[in-house]
Amino acid sequence: xxxxxxxxxxxxxxxxxxxxxxxxxxxxxxxxxxxxxxxxxxxxxxxxxxxxxxxxxxxxxxxxxxxxxxxxxxxxxxxxxxxxxxxxxxxxxxxxxxxxxxxxxxxxxxxxxxxxxxxxxxxxxxxxxxxxxxxx
Numbered sequence: 466x467x468x469x470x471x472x473x474x475x476x477x478x479x480x481x482x483x484x485x486x487x488x489x490x491x492x493x494x495x496x497x498x499x500x501x502x503x504x505x506x507x508x509x510x511x512x513x514x515x516x517x518x519x520x521x522x523x524x525x526x527x528x529x530x531x532x533x534x535x536x537x538x539x540x541x542x543x544x545x546x547x548x549x550x551x552x553x554x555x556x557x558x559x560x561x562x563x564x565x566x567x568x569x570x571x572x573x574x575x576x577x578x579x580x581x582x583x584x585x586x587x588x589x590x591x592x593x594x595x596x597x598x599x600x601x
Contacts, residue, residue: 467498469499469592475506477531477532480574481531485530488586492593508567512548524561526593533569534569534574
């Protein structure tokens with residue numbers, strides 16, 4: 466049985482709760498065990514925690530869940546782009562897959578409700594497929 470970690474944030478808690486629920490259902494469907502669900506304060510805090518999760522021998526892959534709303538500035542783009550680059554680098558460094566289920570940049574809070582399940586489900590699917598590919 467494959468073991469995954471879910472890493473998410475405390476920002477936009479209603480959306481995050483729905484995303485974690487959808488990810489949990491999808492993990493069960495793939496017969497994966499969720500070894501931990503960790504919440505950081507925000508998305509820019511995620512890379513250092515993702516690194517710690519990827520270092521754990523019992524973790525086969527990490528699912529990243531978040532929702533970054535579009536604001537009046539381009540801060541949402543900066544946050545998501547910076548976080549994405551760091552996490553992709555960590556995935557390559559530790560040779561473990563990361564499923565990226567982050568809504569945004571450019572999304573409104575209204576759009577979160579239409580995307581939360583889809584993004585979470587696809588993030589778990591990506592991790593599970595890539596775990597299998599890496600072990601073939």
